[in-house]
Amino acid sequence: MSEPGRTPAPGANGTYITPPPGGSPAVAAATNPPSAATPMRGGTPVPPDPLIGTIVDGRYIIEQTLGEGGMGVVYGGRHRMIERKVALKVLKRELATDPEIVERFVQEAKTATSIGNPHIVDILDFGTLPDGSTYFAMEYLDGTSLTSLVTSKPAPSRIAKIAMQACDGLGAAHERGIIHRDLKPDNIFIIRRSGEDFVKILDFGIAKVSGHTTGPKLTKAGAVFGTPHYMSPEQAAGTSIDHRADIYALGIILYELAAGQLPFDSDNYMGILTKHMYQVPIPIRALVNNADCPPGLEAIIQKCLQKPPSQRYQSCAELAEDLERFVSGQVPVAVQERLSGASSALNVPYDYFRTPSSLPTGAGPILPATPARKKSGAAMTVAAATLVVGAAALGFYVYRTKTAPPPTEQPSSTTEPSAVATTTATESAAPAPVASSAAPEGVDVVLTSKTAGAVVVEGDKERQLPATVRVAKGETRSFIVKAEGFSPSVIDVDGSQSKVDVVLTKGGAVPVGTGRRPGVGSTGAGGPGPKPTDGPIDIWKKKK
Numbered sequence: 336m337s338e339p340g341r342t343p344a345p346g347a348n349g350t351y352i353t354p355p356p357g358g359s360p361a362v363a364a365a366t367n368p369p370s371a372a373t374p375m376r377g378g379t380p381v382p383p384d385p386l387i388g389t390i391v392d393g394r395y396i397i398e399q400t401l402g403e404g405g406m407g408v409v410y411g412g413r414h415r416m417i418e419r420k421v422a423l424k425v426l427k428r429e430l431a432t433d434p435e436i437v438e439r440f441v442q443e444a445k446t447a448t449s450i451g452n453p454h455i456v457d458i459l460d461f462g463t464l465p466d467g468s469t470y471f472a473m474e475y476l477d478g479t480s481l482t483s484l485v486t487s488k489p490a491p492s493r494i495a496k497i498a499m500q501a502c503d504g505l506g507a508a509h510e511r512g513i514i515h516r517d518l519k520p521d522n523i524f525i526i527r528r529s530g531e532d533f534v535k536i537l538d539f540g541i542a543k544v545s546g547h548t549t550g551p552k553l554t555k556a557g558a559v560f561g562t563p564h565y566m567s568p569e570q571a572a573g574t575s576i577d578h579r580a581d582i583y584a585l586g587i588i589l590y591e592l593a594a595g596q597l598p599f600d601s602d603n604y605m606g607i608l609t610k611h612m613y614q615v616p617i618p619i620r621a622l623v624n625n626a627d628c629p630p631g632l633e634a635i636i637q638k639c640l641q642k643p644p645s646q647r648y649q650s651c652a653e654l655a656e657d658l659e660r661f662v663s664g665q666v667p668v669a670v671q672e673r674l675s676g677a678s679s680a681l682n683v684p685y686d687y688f689r690t691p692s693s694l695p696t697g698a699g700p701i702l703p704a705t706p707a708r709k710k711s712g713a714a715m716t717v718a719a720a721t722l723v724v725g726a727a728a729l730g731f732y733v734y735r736t737k738t739a740p741p742p743t744e745q746p747s748s749t750t751e752p753s754a755v756a757t758t759t760a761t762e763s764a765a766p767a768p769v770a771s772s773a774a775p776e777g778v779d780v781v782l783t784s785k786t787a788g789a790v791v792v793e794g795d796k797e798r799q800l801p802a803t804v805r806v807a808k809g810e811t812r813s814f815i816v817k818a819e820g821f822s823p824s825v826i827d828v829d830g831s832q833s834k835v836d837v838v839l840t841k842g843g844a845v846p847v848g849t850g851r852r853p854g855v856g857s858t859g860a861g862g863p864g865p866k867p868t869d870g871p872i873d874i875w876k877k878k879k
Contacts, residue, residue, distance in 0.1 A: 384408075386425065390415060392462045395423055395472060404538070406430060406440060411475065420475040421459060431468045444471040446513055446539040454504030456524070456537050476535055478526035485520060485591055491632050493532065494592045495658045497525070500534035501585060502658070506651035508539075509578040515539060516576070518584035519565045520591065563607040564597050568642050571608035579644040582654060586639025586647075593628040593636065594619045616640060621815050621823045631661040634669035777805040778830035782816065784837040789818040800837070806830040 386397050387410075397412045401422060407430075410423045430436045441461075448458045460472040481497070489497075501523060508515060515522075517538060524535040561570055567583035570576050590598050598616030601607045619628045619636065635657050641647045648654040657667040782791055783801040790797040791804070792815040806812050806828050817823040821839035828835060 421472045422475045423470050423472050425470040426468050428468050437469055440469055443539045450508050452504050452507035454500050454534050456535050476524050476526050478524055481520035481523040491629055492662055495662050497532055497534055498589055499655045499658045502651035502655035504536045505581050514578050515581050517561045518581050519562050520588055563604055566611055568612040571611045579647050582639055582647050586636050589636045594622045617825055621825055631667045631670055635667055638669040777807045779803050779805055780828050781834045786818045786839045789816055791816050
């Protein structure tokens with residue numbers, strides 16, 4: 336704040352700079368050479384930000400840089416009259432001449448303000464700098480982003496409570512027709528209130544607002560918006576989305592917090608989007624023990640991550656209610672659905688929930704027919720990714736439609752036993768087929784591995800390989816195979832193979848952020864290798 340009776344001197348950018356006592360900013364800079372703490376780039380001191388030390392609109396004194404994103408820079412400052420700390424987000428000067436970007440920046444401020452929820456960052460003011468850059472002032476948050484918690488292994492109850500608050504904020508946005516579209520740990524801030532975590536959701540810069548028609552069209556057909564690691568399958572495909580895309584993104588965040596790693600990763604943009612659309616994440620229990628992620632929490636996360644939006648939680652309120660059940664020690668609905676066979680989440684070991692003898696409509700991993708693999712360079716633009724993903728999306732939805740069994744098939748499966756019973760009632764010599772039909776014999780499958788010390792996990796027991804497992808006809812069972820010094824492998828066995836050789840990859844544990852699922856091979860009398868019905872497979876590595 337300037338001294339009484341002194342007039343701030345105008346800076347080079349047209350804002351007003353408060354001169355230090357006894358001299359001008361230029362004199363102060365000359366008499367205070369760069370210190371050891373001065374940022375350096377290639378041995379050369381980085382020029383100080385020209386906005387630091389300036390007064391914006393005669394109200395806000397900019398004191399420091401807090402962070403920088405693709406569209407703007409966030410500064411820490413305070414109101415010069417009431418001394419309130421604020422954060423100012425300033426649109427980058429080079430973007431200030433782009434009408435669409437300016438409109439999106441303005442929309443971010445309007446959107447956040449319109450929600451009016453305590454878990455959404457509060458926008459306080461809006462204005463324009465003399466150089467044309469737009470800014471808005473928001474509440475100053477003294478805390479940390481959710482990113483910092485990923486490696487700290489937060490307790491399951493803490494994860495659930497954070498998610499419940501995020502649901503409160505997102506739910507309020509959804510009620511107003513606002514979809515965030517870029518939910519990620521960087522955009523969820525944790526502050527402390529009364530000694531407890533308090534969630535603030537940030538950055539509605541690419542939010543989709545229903546009924547928003549003013550200004551330029553900000554969302555072009557087929558455009559992909561968001562951060563690849565947290566995109567829903569439908570968002571990755573560039574197709575229309577609704578609020579359930581945010582629920583999927585929140586599920587990715589919860590997975591990352593519970594498992595300590597992302598469920599899907601790749602060395603290129605396209606690879607990540609493809610995995611969201613076609614692969615199932617490795618079960619969390621294969622990465623951590625039950626104390627770090629109890630069955631109830633994992634079931635909730637799995638439901639959030641269902642590929643079809645219709646199989647996820649249908650609202651944030653519904654998700655919050657299930658999280659509350661988990662925290663209070665009740666059985667979440669997600670668990671009840673698995674026990675009753677109403678859910679098609681197959682990315683779970685068989686012993687986690689009871690495996691139904693027949694799967695419901697739409698069950699099974701969503702995998703396309705094997706595509707012709709094309710080599711591409713390391714660099715891939717977003718536009719190119721959008722085109723390829725759009726084509727893949729067509730296969731995704733066509734495949735999903737084709738895999739849904741016609742409704743006329745169900746009656747035949749329920750009426751057939753009675754028909755057999757009628758026949759056997761008149762033919763006393765044929766009771767054996769009836770017994771066989773009611774309780775079909777299983778198929779013995781031998782699990783082997785060339786890795787010394789490999790074991791298969793069945794419930795709370797571990798068996799040394801080779802080991803024989805039994806699978807009933809029409810049933811798919813999932814097993815975890817692991818060995819010391821190797822990444823765990825999750826395999827799906829449906830009885831079509833008599834022998835499965837499990838290949839383990841060295842590493843001890845799946846590295847943070849890789850999200851990879853080791854491959855499974857078939858040998859001996861088992862015939863061909865894995866088919867699309869065998870489980871999640873990296874389609875870029877799959878061979879005919």
